[in-house]
Amino acid sequence: MPPEKAEAANVSIQDVVGIQQTTFIQRLFASQPFWITMALFAIIAFMSFYEPAYATERNFYNITRNFAFIGIMAMGMLAVIITGGIDLSVGSIMGFVSIVAGVILEAHYPWWVALPAGMLAGAALGAINGYIIAYIGLPPFVVTLGMLAAGRSFAQILSGNRMITDFGPDKAVVLEIGGGQILGIANPVWVLILLTFIFGFVFNYTSWGRRLFAIGGNEQAAQLTGVPVKRMKFQVYVLSACMAALSSILILGWQGSAINALGIGYELRVIASTVIGGADLMGGAGTAYGAFIGAALIEVIRNGLLMAGVDANWQGAFVGLFIVLAVYLERIRGRSRA
Amino acid sequence: MALLRLKGITKSFGAIHALNGVDIEIHPGEIVGLMGDNGAGKSTLVKIIAGNFPPTTGEIVLSDETVHFNQPLDARAKGIEIVYQDLALCDNLTAAENLFLGREIRKGIWPFRVMNYDAMFKKAGELFEELQSETRPRDIVRRMSGGQRQAVAIARTRLSRAKLVLMDEPTAAISVRQVEQVLALIRRLKQQGISVVLISHRMPDVFAVSDRVIVMRRGAKVADKEIKHTTPEEVTGLITGAIRAA
Ligand SMILES: Nc1ncnc2c1ncn2[C@@H]1O[C@H](COP(=O)(O)OP(=O)(O)OP(=O)(O)O)[C@@H](O)[C@H]1O
Ligand SMILES: [Mg+2]
Numbered sequence: 001m002p003p004e005k006a007e008a009a010n011v012s013i014q015d016v017v018g019i020q021q022t023t024f025i026q027r028l029f030a031s032q033p034f035w036i037t038m039a040l041f042a043i044i045a046f047m048s049f050y051e052p053a054y055a056t057e058r059n060f061y062n063i064t065r066n067f068a069f070i071g072i073m074a075m076g077m078l079a080v081i082i083t084g085g086i087d088l089s090v091g092s093i094m095g096f097v098s099i100v101a102g103v104i105l106e107a108h109y110p111w112w113v114a115l116p117a118g119m120l121a122g123a124a125l126g127a128i129n130g131y132i133i134a135y136i137g138l139p140p141f142v143v144t145l146g147m148l149a150a151g152r153s154f155a156q157i158l159s160g161n162r163m164i165t166d167f168g169p170d171k172a173v174v175l176e177i178g179g180g181q182i183l184g185i186a187n188p189v190w191v192l193i194l195l196t197f198i199f200g201f202v203f204n205y206t207s208w209g210r211r212l213f214a215i216g217g218n219e220q221a222a223q224l225t226g227v228p229v230k231r232m233k234f235q236v237y238v239l240s241a242c243m244a245a246l247s248s249i250l251i252l253g254w255q256g257s258a259i260n261a262l263g264i265g266y267e268l269r270v271i272a273s274t275v276i277g278g279a280d281l282m283g284g285a286g287t288a289y290g291a292f293i294g295a296a297l298i299e300v301i302r303n304g305l306l307m308a309g310v311d312a313n314w315q316g317a318f319v320g321l322f323i324v325l326a327v328y329l330e331r332i333r334g335r336s337r338a
Numbered sequence: 339m340a341l342l343r344l345k346g347i348t349k350s351f352g353a354i355h356a357l358n359g360v361d362i363e364i365h366p367g368e369i370v371g372l373m374g375d376n377g378a379g380k381s382t383l384v385k386i387i388a389g390n391f392p393p394t395t396g397e398i399v400l401s402d403e404t405v406h407f408n409q410p411l412d413a414r415a416k417g418i419e420i421v422y423q424d425l426a427l428c429d430n431l432t433a434a435e436n437l438f439l440g441r442e443i444r445k446g447i448w449p450f451r452v453m454n455y456d457a458m459f460k461k462a463g464e465l466f467e468e469l470q471s472e473t474r475p476r477d478i479v480r481r482m483s484g485g486q487r488q489a490v491a492i493a494r495t496r497l498s499r500a501k502l503v504l505m506d507e508p509t510a511a512i513s514v515r516q517v518e519q520v521l522a523l524i525r526r527l528k529q530q531g532i533s534v535v536l537i538s539h540r541m542p543d544v545f546a547v548s549d550r551v552i553v554m555r556r557g558a559k560v561a562d563k564e565i566k567h568t569t570p571e572e573v574t575g576l577i578t579g580a581i582r583a584a
Contacts, residue, residue, distance in 0.1 A: 205452040205453055206451070206452055206453065207442040207444060207451075207453055210431070210435060210442070210453060211439070211440075213428070213430055213431060214428045214431060214435075214439055216430070217428030217429055217430035217431055218426070218427065218428040218429065220426065221425075221426035221427055221428055221439070222428065222439065222440075223410075224390065224410050224422065224426045225410070225426060225439040225440035225441075225494075226409075226410060226411045226414065226439075226440030226441065227439065227440050284428070284429075284430035285430060
């Protein structure tokens, strides 16, 4: 008998006694999104007290709209990260999609041609990522790093390096979709809220969602028990690209222009959102609500520093601090796999 | 008629010859002990039967039909279940989720077809009870003991009506009491006409339940004897090579 197995036999009784089924409150206190939510409220409370101009409808409108774009992408990214992968290409896909949609609008095609075409273009890049990762078997980091470069380059080629502001006859519709609001809340925020519920539901209650966690937990075991691992890996990269494309189309309407530089550096903010929200870059853990709240926290920090008159260059330092702190807290609570 | 017949199975991993020409027959309702030193090729053999990878050469005949499994699902569809030596569990999921991985119980109609957790927890509880294991369906596998993990892997074989159950060291990590439960389960499977291949390094377990014992050494079968025509001493000699073949 191998020694580590003999050891497992010895500890079994102790373990049996030690494990209790956890209550809701225990689970809540053990969850990273809960503490991030607390931190978020603490920062908002502090800022509201310290800076009268902070707690205004206008500012909250801006904060929520700003993080909605990142949050939407974080949902797709989370699906990828849960399987143990990573998608570094979301920012570039975003840029490419905005140019594709912009060019088609500029050619005076209707919005219902241009925007779906943009989505499709994004999905196509995601499919290339997914195919190479799932079926050829190259590492996600490398493949999506390649797409990070290639996607941006496609956008530059297609746009001829200019800004597209002429959205043709349907300009008003495009501006309304991404820049409009319903009941005082920006449209992208509604989209994010809806997606958070949908993704939360899928991650928790569908077999497809649960199998993502299985792949991230033990890919080989998932494969052996009949989970279609390759197909699902392909799907998550397409999904991630679709979320980047959706976000891009909303930004298009908000900014009223398409530029090929759109989304530069966004991949890091998106990944940071999921990690702050409790996702494990090794795969197998993460929640939709966590990704939502992670995206919110980053924007609240950025906005707070701005309002407090702190040099905007400090933003990265604070976000970095929160990423490391969040993961460190996770570790000392003993929930880590290590 | 044999349930399973392996003819001249070989398997090479690059330069390593894990199996060189193995012939085995397994009959319905028969319990076959498969023994051999570490690295003898036992796991490789059962993984081939379970469709993990194809043999390099050789033929697998299941109920008089030559089969080619491309993936584990193919073997499962033909009534072959396996408990892997490394258990093939996802640490981050619950016992019940691991048990049902790949064949979840669902309810509702697409796109609202969702996991039927109640049914899965209930069924998992019943299976763990059958094994008299202290495993709770809702516990996360990462925090479970070796024996509880093993119970999850073994319980998987009970989800469908199998013809052949392959167990790769199912008693390696568990207590004396639970070993008895696993052996009792193996006997029950036999009563239901299910064949079992039991890989174990524990001589008493193999002799307690097996009808036949097959000994492998360095990728070859060196003995295939009715249990009543051999002794633990002889099998030990065969495993170590002190006795060359029987
Ligand atoms: N996937 C693989 N790639 C390369 N070599 C392998 C692979 N699987 C098994 N082997 C080799 O094949 C040989 C037989 O291994 P196998 O796991 O079948 O032994 P075993 O009889 O099950 O041993 P144990 O009692 O230690 O479990 C070993 O030399 C092993 O290193
Ligand atoms: Mg083995």
